[in-house]
Amino acid sequence: MSDSTKLTHAGSEPEERALEAALRPRNLDDFVGQSRVRQQLGLVLEAAKIRERSADHVLLSGPPGLGKTTLSMIIAAEMNAPLRISSGPAIQHAGDLAAILSSLTEGEVLFLDEIHRMSRPAEEMLYMAMEDFRVDIVVGKGAGATAIPLDLPPFTLVGATTRAGLLPGPLRDRFGFTGHLEFYTVQELELVLRRSAMMLDLRVTSAAFTEIAGRSRGTPRIANRLLRRVRDWALVHKLEEIDDQSAAAALDMYEVDARGLDRLDRSVLEALCLKFGGGPVGLSTLAIAVGEETETVETVAEPYLVREGLMGRTPRGRIAMPSAWQHLGLAMPKDAIFASAQSYENDED
């Protein structure tokens, strides 16, 4: 991954976990945006507190970096309950899950990240645990194996997934509340940045917040990451206050442009416009033109370009949309194909 792609991808980097943890909002009121999810979740938690019961199981879905882990911590904090954290990939055997479930205390919040990646037998054990607060612990092997039923204390499962569609129906149905997180608006990201700047003790102008937010691809994780790079710039340049010009200069240097496109995104767009006249061109041809693997172009660059309406997917290949030419400062050729452009979910390359 190139350096600029590292800045703009939404997944988490191991070395930034501690920095992220420091900036996580700790209660629902500090959690910016997602007003509907916040309201609905607030109600679920409030009702549970009044009934003095553990809250219904909660499923959080949405793209990386939008606040699923943060919300799960907030749920535990709001319920005044201890939090246990595990993840789908860590639970490969039903026994792994049994060990976690049987050690839960009353009211505990169990956060299962990437819940869509849990193994099948563990998943089936989870059904019973969620519904009846009971598990069958299997002792012994083969013909002599016996299942010992074990009652569990009431607990709240918070599942997170970037791929809600991959979750089997029976699992999805056992959650009392599902919150789907959406990309943030520039205004919401400005609030995220404002809060982070305060915690980092940085002086930043409103225009600079707007500048950084506009390059953050709708994602708080990216916004905070860009803010840290701008902070470095300010430190080296001995700036007491960060204004929009220095924010723009810093991020230009890191090759994150005004719309949040990184070097790979831009080279894909440039190849599409300049080498292929705006397309349509097959994905693999496009990948060769920019010297990348097809999969990299498809999974790293394409989703954001399509989301931003810069690139279109048609059955005959990828095309540049009018705003792509505009963004690159190029005149669109009269014969460029875009008028009939539509997105197809499963087009052939």
Ligand SMILES: Nc1ncnc2c1ncn2[C@@H]1O[C@H](COP(=O)(O)OP(=O)(O)OP(=O)(O)O)[C@@H](O)[C@H]1O
């Ligand atoms: N609504 C928000 N308000 C303020 N900061 C936020 C918000 N949502 C996310 N953040 C910040 O963004 C960072 C990433 O959030 P988080 O780790 O919760 O994302 P995630 O959805 O769990 O991502 P992944 O799918 O990669 O696990 C955190 O450091 C957090 O501080």
Ligand SMILES: [Mg+2]
């Ligand atoms: Mg997470």
